[in-house]
Amino acid sequence: MDIKISNEDVISSAHRTLRIEARAIEEISFRLNNEFILSVKMLLSCKGRVIVSGIGKTGHIGRKIAATLASTGTPAFFVHAAEAMHGDLGMLTKNDVLVAISYSGSGPELLSILPTAKRLGIKIIAITGNIKSEIANLSDSILDINVQQEACPLNLAPTASTTAALALGDALAVACLELRCFNLNDFARSHPGGTLGRNLLTLVQDIMRPIELLPIVHPSLSILEALDIISSKNMGMAIIIDDNKIPLGIFTDGDLRRLLIKHKGDICKISILSGMSSKPYCIPPRALAIEAAKTMHEKQINQIIVLDEGSSLIGALHIHDLINAKII
Template structure:
C-alpha cells in the first residue's frame, strides 16, 4: 500500500465536490432516460395484488432494502428478500401475486440469475434495475430500468458510488410516482408511522393535548384583574379566557398583559375590569386541527398559548407551548 499524503496537504473539499459533481451527472443521465419502461414498472406495481419483493446482493442489496422500506411507507406493500437465502427456502416468501424488483448493476449476479427460472415458472413479473441493457438479468426480465451512469465517483472505478445513488434515486422515483397515482395522503403516511416524530406530527390533534372542562381558565368581562390573576394562578396556563355567559370568547388576558398592566399607573389591579385591558382579538385554533398546526401558529405569531374554540366561538379548551413540548410535537 502506498503511503497517504499528509492530511494538511490534501484538499478534502475538492475531492468531495468532484464526487458530488460525478453523482449529479449520473443522476441527470438516468433522469433523461425515464420513459416507457418506467411507466410499465409503475403500472405493474400499481396493479400488483400482492407485494413488491425487492432483492439484490452486496451494495445493491442495501439499496434494495431501502427501496422496499420507502415503498412500504408510501402505500406500496413491499419487502426485501436476500437472494442467497431465497435460493435456500426464502423464495417461499414470494407468492405468485408479487412483483419482483431485482437490483444488480452488472446484471450478472449469480444469486439473482439463479432465481429467475423459479420466478418465471411461478408467473411473477420481474422488474430489473441494472446498468447494462445487454446483461442477462436485463434480457430475461419483463421490464428493465436502465440506471447506468457515465462514471463512478470512486476514482478507481471500483466502489459502487454514483451507480448506487442512481439506483436509490430510481427507487425513490418509483415510490413517489406510485404514491401520487394512489392519491396517498399525509394521514395515510401517518398510519404507517404511528411512532416517533412523524406519527406525532401527523396523528396528534388539538383534542389530544389541550386542557378542557374545569382546567380551562375563564373569567367574565366584569371580573377585576386580581380575580383574573387568581384564575390564571389556579389553572397555571399563563393566561385566562374572557367569556360571556354562554362561554363565547370575548378576549384573552396573559402574563404579558399583566406586565403591561403593572407598568400602567392608571390600572388598579383590584378595581380595573378585565374587559378594559384584555386582548380583544386573540389567536385561536379549532379542536379538530392538528397539534403541529398549533405549534406553527405559536411560532409564527411569537405567542406561547392558544385558546381552542368551536364553530360558535365558545371556548372549549386551552393549551400552551409546554403541552406541545410534553407531547413532543416540538
C-alpha cells in the same frame, strides 16, 4: 503510517467523485423509455407486495428502495437474494412484483430465484447495467443503469452504479407516489413516530387542556379576585366566559402588567371585564396542533383557546403544551 495529502487533493477527489456520480444519474435519465413506463404500471397494478432483491452493495440499495416505496404508498419489502434460497422464497406470492437489482445481471444468487418467481407468475423488473444479461432475459421490464465508469479510481468499487440504481429507485417511487395522488396525510400515516408524522397527525384536541383544568373566571370578578385563579392554573391567563360558556375575552399576564403601569398599581377594584382582551385568538379542536403553533408564533402569543362549533369554550393550549408534545 503517516499519510501526507494536501487539502486541495481531498477536495479535488470529492469533486471528481460527485461529478462522475452526477453524470451517471444524468445519463440514465436520458435513457428512460417505455421500459420505465411499463415498470411504473407494473408497480401500480400490483395486487400483492413489491419485493426488492439484491446482494452485496445492490442489496443495501435494494433495502433503501423497498423502504422508500413502502413509505410512499407502494407496499414493499426487501428479500436478500441468498436468504431467498433458504426459505425466504416463501414470502413471494403470485400477486407480487419482483424488482431484481444486479449491475452485472449475472449474480448466481439472484438468478437462482427468478425461475421460481416466473413459475408463480410474478412480474419481474430488472435494474441492471447489462440489458443483455441472463437476469434481463428473464425479466418483464428492464431498466438500464449502465455507467461509463465508477467513481472508484480502480473502477472496481460500486459507486456510480449504486448511486444510479438508488436514484432510479427513487424515480420509480416518486412516479408511483404522484400517480397514486399520495398526499401529506398519507405520508403521516406511515411516519407516525417522526417529527413530520407528529405535526401532521396531532390535533389540538389531542393535547389541549380540558375546560375543567382551565383558569375560568366570572365576568363579575375584580382583577384582584381573579389573580388567585390565574396563579392556580399556571397558564398565565384567565378566560372570562358567560353562563353559556361563550368566551367574552381573556386576561393575560401582559394585560396585568399594562394595568399596573396605567393605574400605578391600584387595581384592587378594577373589573376583569375592563382589563381583558375581548378578541382572543381561538382554534377548533380538530385543527392540527402545528396550526396552533403557527398562530402563536405569528401573533406572538403564549395561549390560544379552543372552541367547538357553537363557539363554546372546550379547552385551551399553552405554548408549553406544544413543547411537551414535541410539536415545536
